[in-house]
Amino acid sequence: MYIVGERINGMYTDIKNAIINKDKEAVHKHALAQIKAGASALDINVGPATADKEDAMVWLVETVREVTDITLAVDTAKYEAMKAGLEAAGGSLILNSTKGEDAAMDMWLPLAKEHDASVIILNIDEKGVPSNVEDRLEISMRGLAKAMEYDIDIDKVIIDPIALPVNVAQAQPRVVLEAISQIRMLSDPSPHIIIGLSNICQRCSNPGLISRTFLTMCIGYGMDMAIADAYDEEQNEALITAELLMNKNIYCDSFIEAYCQD
Amino acid sequence: MSLPDVTEKWTNNILQVTLGTEPNQVTIGGHTSLPFLHFEGETPNKTYVAMEIIDVEPADWESVMTEQFGDAIKNPADWAKKCVDDFGAEMICLSLYGIHPDFGDLSAEHAVDVAKSVSDAVDVPLIIWGCGDNDKDNTVLPAIAEALKGKNVLLGSAAEDNYKTLVAACQMGGHNMITESPLDINIAKQVNILVSDSGFPLDRVVMYPTTGALGYGLEYAYSIMERGRLAALGGDKMMSCPVICRVGTEVTRVKEAKASIEEQPTWGPVDKREPMWEAMTASALLMAGADIMILRNPKAVEIIKNMVADLMKK
Numbered sequence: 001m002y003i004v005g006e007r008i009n010g011m012y013t014d015i016k017n018a019i020i021n022k023d024k025e026a027v028h029k030h031a032l033a034q035i036k037a038g039a040s041a042l043d044i045n046v047g048p049a050t051a052d053k054e055d056a057m058v059w060l061v062e063t064v065r066e067v068t069d070i071t072l073a074v075d076t077a078k079y080e081a082m083k084a085g086l087e088a089a090g091g092s093l094i095l096n097s098t099k100g101e102d103a104a105m106d107m108w109l110p111l112a113k114e115h116d117a118s119v120i121i122l123n124i125d126e127k128g129v130p131s132n133v134e135d136r137l138e139i140s141m142r143g144l145a146k147a148m149e150y151d152i153d154i155d156k157v158i159i160d161p162i163a164l165p166v167n168v169a170q171a172q173p174r175v176v177l178e179a180i181s182q183i184r185m186l187s188d189p190s191p192h193i194i195i196g197l198s199n200i201c202q203r204c205s206n207p208g209l210i211s212r213t214f215l216t217m218c219i220g221y222g223m224d225m226a227i228a229d230a231y232d233e234e235q236n237e238a239l240i241t242a243e244l245l246m247n248k249n250i251y252c253d254s255f256i257e258a259y260c261q262d
Numbered sequence: 263m264s265l266p267d268v269t270e271k272w273t274n275n276i277l278q279v280t281l282g283t284e285p286n287q288v289t290i291g292g293h294t295s296l297p298f299l300h301f302e303g304e305t306p307n308k309t310y311v312a313m314e315i316i317d318v319e320p321a322d323w324e325s326v327m328t329e330q331f332g333d334a335i336k337n338p339a340d341w342a343k344k345c346v347d348d349f350g351a352e353m354i355c356l357s358l359y360g361i362h363p364d365f366g367d368l369s370a371e372h373a374v375d376v377a378k379s380v381s382d383a384v385d386v387p388l389i390i391w392g393c394g395d396n397d398k399d400n401t402v403l404p405a406i407a408e409a410l411k412g413k414n415v416l417l418g419s420a421a422e423d424n425y426k427t428l429v430a431a432c433q434m435g436g437h438n439m440i441t442e443s444p445l446d447i448n449i450a451k452q453v454n455i456l457v458s459d460s461g462f463p464l465d466r467v468v469m470y471p472t473t474g475a476l477g478y479g480l481e482y483a484y485s486i487m488e489r490g491r492l493a494a495l496g497g498d499k500m501m502s503c504p505v506i507c508r509v510g511t512e513v514t515r516v517k518e519a520k521a522s523i524e525e526q527p528t529w530g531p532v533d534k535r536e537p538m539w540e541a542m543t544a545s546a547l548l549m550a551g552a553d554i555m556i557l558r559n560p561k562a563v564e565i566i567k568n569m570v571a572d573l574m575k576k
Contacts, residue, residue, distance in 0.1 A: 250493050250501065252451035258500050261458070 001219065001239050002041070004073050004094070005034030005230035006198065008064065010047015010056070019046060019056050027063045038260065039230040041071035041094060044085065053081040061089040073120075073227070079107065086115040093117035096227075097160065100139035101125040102146070109150040118156040119147070120194060123179070129162050131172075136161050136179040137186070144187055157191040158225060159183050165202040166210060173200065173214060180221040194225040197235075208234060216242035269302040270295065272495035276551075277465045277502045278307070279438055281353070282387030283414050288353070290468070290553040291504035296491065297551050300576040308574050309548055311567050312353035312389060312556045313345040314510045317376040318360035318368070324520050326532050330560050338376050339383035346384045349560035350567060355389040356380050357511070361402055362393035370405040377406045381413055389506075389554070391418040391440070400427040407435035416440060416506075416554075419470055422453050429460045438466040440506060445472045445479065447486045454500045467503045468554065475512040475519075476543045483507075487550035507547050510558030513540045537561035545569055 007030045010016045014026040034042055044064060046056040053076060061072060065088075073094035074085040086093055097120035098108035105121065112119035121143035123129070123136045130136045140159050147157045161179040164172045176195070184190040200214045201207035212235040215226060219242040228235065240259045243249055252258055278292040288310060295303025319336045320328065334340040338356065345351040356377060360368040381388055390406055392399030403417055404427060411434075418440030420428045425441070432439045441457060443450035450471050458464055471490065474483040487505055494502040513519045519539040523531050540562035544555050548569065557563050 250451050250489070250498060251448045252455060252500070253448075254452060254455045257459075258451060258455050258498075261455075261499050 001243055002192075002225040003039050003230055003236075003239075004041045004043050004096075004194070004225065004227045005030075005037070005039035006043045006045075006196075006227050007034055007230065008042055008060065009045040009075075010050050011045075012047075016047055016049060019050055019060060022059065024063045024066070027060065028067050031064045031067050034230040035068060035070055037230040038236060039070075041073050041092075042068070043073040043075045043096060043227055044089075045075040046081070053078050054084045057081040057085040058088040061085050065089055065091070071118075074117075079111075082108070083111060086111065086117060094158070095119045097122050099124045100143050102142070105143065105146040109146055109152060112156070113150050113152055116156075118158055118192075119152065120158045120160050121147070123159065123161045129164065131175070133175055133178045133182060136175070137182055140179075140183050140191075141186060144191060147191075154187060154189055154191055158194045159191050160194050160196065163195050163197070163200045163214070165204060166200055166214075167204045173217075177217055177221045180218060180223050184222040190222075192225050193223045194227060195223060197226045197228040208232060211235065212238040215239055219243060219246060270495075272303065274495055274497045274499070274502060276491070276494055276504060276553075277467075279465060279468055279504055279553075281389075281414060281416055281438060282385075283412070286385050286387065287414070288387050293495075293551075295495065297549055298573040305574065307553070309552055309566075309570050310352045310387075310554050311350075311563050311570070312355045312554055313349060313351035313560070313563060314355045314357055314508075314556050314558050315341045315345065315380070316357050316359045317373060318366060320359075324514070324532070324536070326536050327514065327558060339379040342380045343383045345560075346386055349563055351386065351563060352567075353387045353389060353554065354380060354384055355391060355508075355556045357391045358393050358402065361398055362395055363398060365393070367398075370402045373402045374405050374409045378409055381410055381415075387416065388413065389416040389418065389440075389556070396424045400424070403428055404431035404434075407431035407437055410437070411435045414438065416468060418442065418506075420453060420457055422449050422456065425453065425457055426460065429457055429462045432466070433462060438468060440468050440470050441503070442470045443472065445474065445482050445486060447471070447490055450486070450490065451498075451500045454503065458500070464499070464503060468506045469501075469503045470506050470508070473507045473509055473512045473543070473547070475509070475516050476539055476546070477518060478512070478516055480543055480546055484546055484550045487547065487552065491551040504553035505551055506554040506556065507544070507552045508556045509540050509544045509547065510556055510562070513543055514558055537565065541565040541569075548573065 018026040050056045071092040072089045073096040075096040095112040095117045098104045123139045197211045201210040276291045276293040280289045292306040334344040342354045360366040416438045419442035441453045471486045474480045490501045519536045537559040544566045
């Protein structure tokens, strides 16, 4: 299971202050700690409050790059900030993200290609977030076609079927699960599928219980990546157990510990 | 129309383990794909053929075996030398039968003397296997580890319920270790975690998943070895160790390899049948991923060495 650690985000006070004061300590700490906790990539987001997003993004990715070569997911809706971030980071990259409408993909996919980055394509188009499986599939298919048009390898395409909070859109989680299993069948090999796990439990009670239960359900339906809290041990144990139940790893009595050695 | 590329892209290698000392130090493992698929990955080290000897003159070995060794069989050091010089053994596996409480109950001193004499007689890598009685092995193997310190031997074996003594002995003596499991892939993984947690490095571990002879569990052994290797190549570090097979030991127990033509007229002459039973078992297991093949019959050794040489051609 590929976890993109979400902690380096300017919406957290320590990261916000680090950006303002150009103080590297908190950034280094969270980069290394998320990797130790098992993250396969780090999401880098300057947060909503930062004024100069381009400069902030460059500083943030360069600071992270001082301590690790791990894959970085550059997370911004601003094109200039994304461009600058990808250029400054170098190495293994994920472009997080583009909407699934043609105009957006025409803008963002060439940037991903230029930097040999994987790209997250959201199931959102001009009409917004779809309410059913079929519309999600249609947006996904358009995404795959666009990726092919820009010569982006299927292994670098990551589809996000968009999870909405269960307390406001309770019918959606089932739709997302069904969409995951059908998106997998759109091509062979299939694209990667990712969820921003925190979205499912935003402003809900028992958020950890909701998000880790949804994570295991998504794994059952074939999701292989998530943007999540890498530090959540209960979540990580649930994830390991879900993969065991999906026959992804050989069982042994110390199966949790064995997973962490990999 | 061009064919699609169906080669696998694995994310993990089999570990490399180094056995013995110069000038005949040997490295096994290191593969980056399934056995011998040179078009898909690297097979940097071949499968090595070891010959098995025991620490006492064998009382119940069939003449089809013993007649090939003559008087050398009376002395383990002579026997080891004959295996290497006359029959091309690339390693020697010394199995300590004589120390078993039910078969002679010989002492640790005896075992150490034999081990040292064999180690002095040949300069190929040495595998030394206990008798299977935990209490006895836990006394004898540490003594051998100490006596052969610096020789980088492969000592066997550590099991789920008995590994701590051997781990300590191999740490102290600087040796490699065999981890054993009873045709159970889940236990195989668990034993490796246990020894790794004890601080023993996995790149000094060789796995013994238990060998089944042709007709007596070969396919179970094959499936487990194959499944383990696929998991290793896919990223499972706990399954990434090279594998050893005890073909000679298992085959010589079965009636198809032992019965004389008088007892079984339709089975053909035993001097051809026995080595073929070993060779058939070994050749199947080569495909599943075996890094050391322990055989008893010199004729089987020749067949398998030739087969490995052919399979290693690119």
